[in-house]
Amino acid sequence: MPSKIGTIFNFNQLPDVSKFPFVISKRRDKILVKKGLFVYTKSNEGYLIGVIEQILLLNEYFSDALTIKSYNSNTNPNILKGLFPSDDFEFATAIVKCLGIIQFKNGDNKEIKAIKRMSYPANPGADVHLLDENVFNQFIGLDIKRGLYLGNIKVSNFEAKINMDRLLNKHFAILSISGGGKSYLTSILIEELLTRDTSYGNPAIILIDVHGEYLYLKDVPKLQDKVAIQDISYFQIAVPNLSAWTFRKYQDQISNVQVRELSKYIQKLKNDKGRKGKFTLQDIIDSIENESEGSKSTKQALIGWLSDLHRLTLFGPQENPFIANIVNQNQITIFNLANEISIRKKQIIVDYLCNRLFYLRRTENIPPFLLILEEAHQFCPEAAHSKAISKSIIETIAREGRKFMACLCLISQRPKKLSATVLSQLNSKMVLNIKNPYDLKHLMDSSEAISKEYADMISSLGVGEMLLIGNAVNYPIFIDIRERNFKSKIENLSLTDVCLKWEKTS
Ligand SMILES: Nc1ncnc2c1ncn2[C@@H]1O[C@H](COP(=O)(O)OP(=O)(O)OP(=O)(O)O)[C@@H](O)[C@H]1O
Ligand SMILES: [Mg+2]
Known part of the structure; x- marks a missing residue:
């Protein structure tokens, strides 16, 4: 694969299993290596995929305070630049967070067979490459043909088709x-x-x-x-679809005793063949009012709570729209x-x-x-x-x-x-x-x-x-x-x- 962008090196106790550093190759083809790019390297376990999480620019020349002082005190820094080519001392490195190891189905490295966790660090000296879009899509689990296109992946700019x-x-x-x-x-x-x-x-x-x-x-x-x-x-909410407990959910002041009472009235209306299963909140209120038996206070309280719900103008004999x-x-x-x-x-x-x-x-x-x-x-x-x-x-x-x-x-x-x-x-x-x-x-x-x-x-x-x-x-x-x-x-x-x-x- 052609897209080499750097070489792994030893830096700050790295590489370890979760991270590896690499020196970014000086490039002629203007590919800018940026934070957030997905890369891979070949490790002992297979193809190790990672994402660049840090880029560091290092320049040995500017790491010494005394040199910088003399650089700044010189009236014409270009003279010093001629003597010491400070630009050539500069190099860029990147730290990669490892994400997983992939194994391909065939030798053409096109179709991923399995993704595993890493258990061994990347190899210093190994090449680092940009991950191509096809492998990236499989690795992330995108669906390039049928996926929902929400935008583009940051930095890589691949289509994000979820x-x-x-x-x-x-x-x-x-x-x-x-x-x-x-x-x-x-x-x-x-x-x-x-x-x-x-x-x-x-x-x-x-x-x-x-x-x-x-x-x-x-x-x-x-x-x-x-x-x-x-x-x-x-x-409209269909009153015949509601149980006494649902009424309690909508009006939480209804007590347990009142719920039991209410159940009886609802059941009676449901059993009333003449109504064919259709009745309203007003019908429930009317049947409570017309009932001669039972505790008067329970009935009064129930009528109060149901009238409160009635005022919401949400309840009817059948639902609208018909869901x-x-x-x-x-x-x-x-x-x-x-x-x-x-x-x-x-x-x-x-x-x-x-x-x-x-x-x-x-x-x-x-x-x-x-x-x-x-x-x-x-x-x-x-x-x-x-x-x-x-x-x-x-x-x-x-x-x-x-x-x-x-x-x-x-x-x-x-x-x-x-x-x-x-x-x-x-x-x-x-x-x-x-x-x-x-x-x-x-x-x-x-x-x-x-x-x-x-x-x-x-x-x-x-x-x-x-x-x-x-x-x-x-x-x-x-x-x-x-x-x-x-x-x-x-x-x-x-x-x-x-x-x-x-x-x-x-
Ligand atoms: N991806 C985007 N591209 C261009 N404009 C955007 C984008 N996302 C949001 N905006 C603009 O930002 C503004 C706020 O967006 P939106 O109404 O979606 O915010 P919201 O999170 O739903 O806010 P609220 O919490 O108040 O509902 C809108 O004017 C919208 O046009
Ligand atoms: Mg909104």
């Missing part, structure tokens, strides 16, 4: 500070999934859009047919929560949706799906005191969803506020810039793949850069996120633009 099965198999998270680019990245993911060849097998997508940021997808001519927007003002009909492969269904202010109402909607989706998926009534949840910390928070109605079902899907191909993508700007149980189940993480040390610590605690070293790098990422870590890739990679193909009209609006165009809506 294997869909590996990403969606075990749930994932998109995390960053506010304005870090999470929604932008999510829209790229959606673009990729919606425009992917249908013969590759695509899941259905359901998106809980808290701020109405994704509605523009409906205006994109190429995607129009694949986007359905559900207006939450018509959302089993709106989840389709190669399509996205966006639930627009932008006009809903009440957090309790939003949580009830998300709870009901998640429960139904998971149930319908378990019973094979809907195809495998990806459920994307924006502002996930509002729906499954870590703190025990912040009651989140939807927390338990999200934790259940996080734990068990994989077996049923129900995949979660949780998006959050406050990882610290996100349930640690859920965070630890989200196997892959797309991490953009996170500055808050508490968020970083929470992330490190819930994911063994994120070491202190990565945490430092995460805090210095810029907009448009991300770290992908976890099940989706064999080794963490940094990606320059690509531009999105379909633009939102409001994307580049500045405050000035909005102020200039503003008119009061009558």
Whole structure:
């Protein structure tokens, strides 16, 4: 292979099993050896792959204080330069972090058979080469033919085409500070999934859009047919689908005794043949009022709690939309929560949706799906005191969803506020810039793949850069996120633009 970039040497007790240093060859073909490049060398165990993690420029001439002093005191340094060719003393070295040993299937070194851990250092004197794109893709576990194209690998500039099965198999998270680019990245993911060849097998997508940021997808001519927007003002929960315990979840003041009472009323309505399984919350309230037996205080309290739920205008005789009909492969269904202010109402909607989706998926009534949840910390928070109605079902899907191909993508700007149980189940993480040390610590605690070293790098990422870590890739990679193909009209609006165009809506 032609791409020799240096020679391994002994430096600072290295090479050892985990690192090796090499002297960078002076090059004529302008390949700049940079931090972050993937390289390989032939070691006793096979091809040893590593990534450059440090570059040092050394110049013996400038390592002695006295020489520098005389260099600086001389009025014309060019005279000294003529006497001592200081530039020729300079050489660059790199330190490589070893990642693994690869063995090829055949002698042509094209197809990787196995990746193993290193157990022996690289050899001083051995050549170091740039890793070519084909081997890199196999080593990282990318899927160049069918993968989701999110951008390019930092420094190497290879296409980052993430294997869909590996990403969606075990749930994932998109995390960053506010304005870090999470929604932008999510829209790229959606673009990729919606425009992917249908013969590759695509899941259905359901998106809980808290701020109405994704509605523009409906205006994109190429995607129009694949986007359905559900207006939450018509959302209805089917009362006959709910047990007395579910009512208690939505109104936690209902006591155990009252739950048992409520069960009886619900059962009675279900058994009433004339209703054909259809009844409303008002029907339950009426049947409690009309009942002559039983404790009056229990009945009064129950009516109070149920009336409180009734006022949310979320409950009806049947669900709307009919969830089993709106989840389709190669399509996205966006639930627009932008006009809903009440957090309790939003949580009830998300709870009901998640429960139904998971149930319908378990019973094979809907195809495998990806459920994307924006502002996930509002729906499954870590703190025990912040009651989140939807927390338990999200934790259940996080734990068990994989077996049923129900995949979660949780998006959050406050990882610290996100349930640690859920965070630890989200196997892959797309991490953009996170500055808050508490968020970083929470992330490190819930994911063994994120070491202190990565945490430092995460805090210095810029907009448009991300770290992908976890099940989706064999080794963490940094990606320059690509531009999105379909633009939102409001994307580049500045405050000035909005102020200039503003008119009061009558
Ligand atoms: N990869 C990118 N390339 C170009 N612009 C980007 C990129 N990522 C983000 N931006 C820009 O940065 C801004 C913030 O991005 P975005 O809305 O995605 O952030 P966010 O993390 O979702 O924020 P919030 O937490 O407030 O929801 C947007 O104006 C977007 O256009
Ligand atoms: Mg956002």
